[in-house]
Every structure is written in C-alpha cells, then in structure tokens.
Amino acid sequence: QQPVQSPQAVILREGEDAVINCSSSKALYSVHWYRQKHGEAPVFLMILLKGGEQKGHEKISASFNEKKQQSSLYLTASQLSYSGTYFCGTDLTGNQFYFGTGTSLTVIP
Amino acid sequence: EAGVAQSPRYKIIEKRQSVAFWCNPISGHATLYWYQQILGQGPKLLIQFQNNGVVDDSQLPKDRFSAERLKGVDSTLKIQPAKLEDSAVYLCASSLVGGNQETQYFGPGTRLLVL
Numbered sequence: 723q724q725p726v727q728s729p730q731a732v733i734l735r736e737g738e739d740a741v742i743n744c745s746s747s748k749a750l751y752s753v754h755w756y757r758q759k760h761g762e763a764p765v766f767l768m769i770l771l772k773g774g775e776q777k778g779h780e781k782i783s784a785s786f787n788e789k790k791q792q793s794s795l796y797l798t799a800s801q802l803s804y805s806g807t808y809f810c811g812t813d814l815t816g817n818q819f820y821f822g823t824g825t826s827l828t829v830i831p
Numbered sequence: 832e833a834g835v836a837q838s839p840r841y842k843i844i845e846k847r848q849s850v851a852f853w854c855n856p857i858s859g860h861a862t863l864y865w866y867q868q869i870l871g872q873g874p875k876l877l878i879q880f881q882n883n884g885v886v887d888d889s890q891l892p893k894d895r896f897s898a899e900r901l902k903g904v905d906s907t908l909k910i911q912p913a914k915l916e917d918s919a920v921y922l923c924a925s926s927l928v929g930g931n932q933e934t935q936y937f938g939p940g941t942r943l944l945v946l
Contacts, residue, residue: 724873752932763922763937764874771932809873811935818887819864821873 725822744810753793754811835938849911856925
C-alpha cells in the first residue's frame with residue numbers, strides 16, 4: 723500500500739534542479755506532497771487530483787499521471803531552504819492515506 | 832490562527848507501562864489524524880476521525896493502541912502496554928473537512944522513547 727519514492731537520497735548544489743518520483747501499486751484518487759525538516763513536523767506543499775494536472779508553487783511544481791499511478795515533484799534552481807525529506811502521500815479510496823518511503827534532499831552551497 | 836497542539840512533547844517510559852498523548856486540532860477542523868513516525872521512515876496513519884467517528888483505523892494495533900475523540904474536538908491516543916518498537920514520534924494532524932482534497936496541518940509531535 724505504501725507508495726515507493728525514488729531516489730532515496732539526493733545531494734544538490736544551489737541552483738541545480740531535482741526530480742522526485744512517487745509510484746503506487748494501486749489506483750490513486752490524489753497525491754499530496756510534504757516536506758519535513760529534521761526534528762520538525764511535515765509541511766504541506768501541494769495536492770494533485772486525478773486528471774494529470776500539473777501544479778506549481780514558486781520553483782516547486784508537480785505532475786500526476788493517474789494511468790501510471792505516479793507523481794513527480796520538480797524542484798528548480800534549488801535553494802538551501804529546500805533541504806529536507808520529501809514525502810508523497812497517496813489517497814487510495816478517499817479515506818485511506820499512505821505516506822511514501824521518503825526522499826532525503828540536501829542542498830549544499 | 833492557532834495550529835495543532837500536542838502534549839507532551841517528549842515522553843520516556845519503560846516497556847509494559849502505559850502512556851497517553853493528547854491532541855487539539857485547529858479550531859473548526861472536522862478531521863483528525865494520528866500518525867506514527869519511526870526514525871527514518873514516513874509517517875504511518877494509525878487512525879482517522881471525522882468529527883467523533885472513526886473513518887479508518889486499519890493500521891492501528893488494536894491490542895495495545897486505542898484512541899478516542901470525544902465531542903469531535905480534541906483527541907487522546909493511548910498505548911497500553913508499551914513495547915520497545917513503539918518508540919517513535921506520534922504526529923497529530925487535522926484538516927478542515929477531510930477526504931482527498933484537503934491539506935493536513937501537523938502538530939509538533941510527541942517523541943516517545945520506550946526503554
């Protein structure tokens with residue numbers, strides 16, 4: 723049930739781009755993306771609904787391919803503040819929510 | 832707007848003892864979630880309430896964990912008796928209505944260490 727994220731970890735230099743993928747073995751109603759910094763609670767980034775729409779949030783955007791049961795998070799021109807662990811969250815039935823395995827992102831100067 | 836409140840922030844107990852965590856969601860939020868996050872893993876949903884009714888508790892170890900949300904506002908999660916593997920951060924989150932289009936707002940969490 724738990725969606726699988728890739729890569730598990732990535733290190734970037736400031737200004738570089740990154741893509742984080744989230745794959746589910748089951749059909750999805752929606753995909754959520756959260757970022758969690760060490761020792762803190764997860765913070766909401768965005769929600770994507772069925773329909774393959776892409777959403778944007780400053781330099782962070784995401785897509786959702788419901789046929790492939792996948793979502794991707796795009797971080798462009800990364801900043802130091804982007805460091806943290808990124809989790810996708812998938813809603814299978816409208817009432818069952820599973821967080822993904824997580825991707826650790828480190829941005830270095 | 833006040834965020835999700837949780838207490839205590841830290842708790843250390845010995846195995847076989849009992850422990851309770853408290854959560855007060857954002858005012859007006861109908862849905863409340865309890866998650867368990869083991870170090871290095873993603874949060875795992877334990878139970879989801881819609882007002883004071885349970886929507887999903889399929890991953891709650893019911894032989895030792897219990898939760899209630901009386902009056903549809905604040906909630907308590909209890910572990911009795913605790914095991915070593917229960918050491919984790921317990922996160923509470925709330926959303927306005929619930930369902931697949933809602934943002935979840937998380938509290939600071941309670942760090943539990945079972946010795």
